[in-house]
């Protein structure tokens with residue numbers, strides 16, 4: 688049986704609990720991500736995608752339920768253990784890059800290695816700069832680089848500490864189609880090399896790179912599709928029709944609420 692890399696048990700997330708602004712963003716979610724899986728999360732705006740990603744990747748803490756990563760219950764870890772765990776195991780890629788403007792590209796990529804207290808990092812950084820084709824900009828500042836280059840810097844920073852899981856929230860959201868394609872092909876390659884990927888997207892083409900797709904609706908998993916033996920084209924068509932079905936369901940639910 689494949690190894691469970693992430694396991695979520697009965698996760699509920701309520702923002703501002705016990706106030707009149709309480710919002711239940713996730714309701715009793717249970718799921719498993721196995722080693723080497725490429726899992727995408729789709730759903731309409733406000734369905735809870737980012738909340739799910741944040742709560743299962745230690746960025747936020749669920750109101751109820753448990754999260755296990757590599758068999759460890761992350762809800763029971765101290766803040767300093769969590770910080771080490773995040774740096775050693777998880778690599779984060781966000782839509783808005785989150786690079787530091789006052790540091791050079793080289794210095795940005797070095798951050799996780801400094802957190803890990805590594806001292807001998809030149810070779811590692813050079814390798815990742817080469818892999819992502821950003822050697823020429825290593826002494827520039829982010830504002831001197833293109834959006835696609837800065838996104839590659841964010842990926843380099845996520846990968847330099849050799850994480851076993853990549854967590855990505857709409858990573859192609861600010862990229863043009865050429866750079867989106869390049870990023871997706873890179874994620875595919877990393878996944879083939881054994882890195883597990885968990886990614887939020889609203890785009891069926893992006894989702895067609897996954898091996899498993901979760902649909903969220905009102906904070907609950909409404910559907911799961913597995914790619915299995917489908918070609919990427921067949922998988923894309925299945926995702927598109929499922930997407931349409933989900934939108935139709937939401938439309939009819941709303942219509943019934945009104946009537």
Ligand SMILES: Nc1ncnc2c1ncn2[C@@H]1O[C@H](COP(=O)(O)OP(=O)(O)OP(=O)(O)O)[C@@H](O)[C@H]1O
Nearest residue numbers: 702703710712730731732733734735736737738739
């Ligand atoms: N910090 C917060 N405080 C209060 N409510 C929040 C907070 N963050 C999200 N929410 C609410 O939780 C629900 C789920 O939000 P979330 O951002 O997870 O949805 P999403 O599916 O990622 O949406 P989008 O596709 O628009 O980014 C929404 O109703 C949202 O308004």
